[in-house]
Amino acid sequence: MSFLDQNPGLGYPAAAGLGLLLGSFLNVVILRLPRRLEWQWKRDSLEVLGEPEVYDPPPPGIVVERSHCPHCKHQLAWWENIPVLSWLALRGRCRSCHAPISLQYPLVELLTMALVVCCVWRFGFGWQGFGAIVLTCFLIALAGIDLRTQLLPDQLTLPLLWLGLIASIDALYLPAKPALVGAIIGYLSLWSVWWVFKQITGKEGMGHGDFKLLAALGAWVGLQGIVPTILLSSLVGAIVGSIWLAAKGRDRATPIPFGPYLAVAGWVVFFWGDWMVDAYLRFSGLR
Incomplete structure (x- = not known):
């Protein structure tokens, strides 16, 4: 290599x-x-x-x-x-x-x-490049399947989660504790939104595969990457989703797959998350 x-x-x-x-x-x-x-x-x-x-x-x-x-x-x-x-x-x-x-x-x-x-x-x-390729391939497959079928199969999200945790054992990208906490918080953050939305409206606002995908991404980007991933995916999803609904003449009740936006945001944060957080802190005057 x-x-x-x-x-x-x-x-x-x-x-x-x-x-x-x-x-x-x-x-x-x-x-x-x-x-x-x-x-x-x-x-x-x-x-x-x-x-x-x-x-x-x-x-x-x-x-x-x-x-x-x-x-x-x-x-x-x-x-x-x-x-x-x-x-x-x-x-x-x-x-x-x-x-x-x-x-x-x-x-x-x-x-x-x-x-x-x-x-x-x-x-x-080396191994870091190989791991990044593995993550990239999983995210492309998940995004493509979700776009076509609105499914995020456990057969892909769960292995991606475990691979991220396994990589953290040797601190390939981040230590084990931040990876584990990132996976937990990643899952709970979207699950809590889904639960609150269901209690208020009686409807399910997103699929369970989204929780698992963000948990898998949390194992690769850690706790500090969860918030940028959620914010970036929500921003891109809101913009692209609104344009798509307008182009198709659909109303806001039309279900839109969220997995592709999570995949794009998670990939970007995995590659440049540290730089994004540092730039935000400098811009906001917190550093």
């Missing part, structure tokens, strides 16, 4: 290539994981209710099954599965049925590439 740090001309292109490959895999996670979960939930419900089992073939898995066109089921050849380049070569359409291929594929791949390069630029090519 020190070799890559000393030779950025090799390290950054390698990181960019890795980011494209990870982005391709994250597209699979974003599209297939919710379908797999829904299929499993249906099977579990039938078992709990004692209903007869209905033949329902499982949707494609995340790792084993090859990629295919969702319209005509055409299995993609290797050259049709190259990140970004294949989408451009095929002009955004399936080679078999000519159905349009979602722009999500190249966008997620390019976004992942850019953020992975940013990870190694900020933290280097």
Whole structure:
């Protein structure tokens, strides 16, 4: 890893290539994981209710099954599965049925590439850089799934929480105590808002996945990163959400996924939280 740090001309292109490959895999996670979960939930419900089992073939898995066109089921050849380049070569359409291929594929791949390069630029090519890449990939997957389905699966939020706590054992980013306290306060802060809102209105203002995502972020940014994450996500969510509602002609009762805003804010605070807090204290005259 020190070799890559000393030779950025090799390290950054390698990181960019890795980011494209990870982005391709994250597209699979974003599209297939919710379908797999829904299929499993249906099977579990039938078992709990004692209903007869209905033949329902499982949707494609995340790792084993090859990629295919969702319209005509055409299995993609290797050259049709190259990140970004294949989408451009095929002009955004399936080679078999000519159905349009979602722009999500190249966008997620390019976004992942850019953020992975940013990870190694900020933290280097060692364990800190690797951990930052892991966090980034989890947040991209969670944001993408929440945007599409308004779900934040435990299968992603809970491992992200544990990985943050495990990283704190060796103080990779922060010591264990601030990480643990950050996770606890992260969960309780949004849970308390949800509980108060429910007592007053009788409605649930947010999903439980938001609590778990902020708890996971708290394990990575610590207690001092919780408040900036909440404030930044709320600000971005209010602005972007209002614009989206106006553009779609929806009223304020329309549910809006909060996970993507938490993911963006948590990523920014993880990278530059110390600088943000220091700049605020200097600007306010408290330092």
